[in-house]
Amino acid sequence: MNTLIKNLADSCRFKIGETYTNRKGEKCTIKDIRLTFSASGEWIATKYVVAHTFMGQEIFEYDVCDSTIAKASTCKHGYVAKECKLEGVAL
Numbered sequence: 001m002n003t004l005i006k007n008l009a010d011s012c013r014f015k016i017g018e019t020y021t022n023r024k025g026e027k028c029t030i031k032d033i034r035l036t037f038s039a040s041g042e043w044i045a046t047k048y049v050v051a052h053t054f055m056g057q058e059i060f061e062y063d064v065c066d067s068t069i070a071k072a073s074t075c076k077h078g079y080v081a082k083e084c085k086l087e088g089v090a091l
């Protein structure tokens, strides 16, 4: 993989292999990250490729936004769970 692209993918908030539960209650795994560039080389969009298992088959979604995963991953304190510094703190 191109090093620049790998570094950009690594800088995305969510990483390949991370899991979360979506609002339909499906356990989703991030399978890939799609980065979109303009003709001038500007990084303009990030989309996640996500899969969940249904009846023994992996069902893929190719156009999942960072904010969709962030909302699905919100902890009881209102943060994206993996960024929360209050875990173990009761509300």
Ligand SMILES: [Zn+2]
Binding pocket: 075, 076, 077, 078, 079, 081, 084, 085, 086, 087
């Ligand atoms: Zn929390």
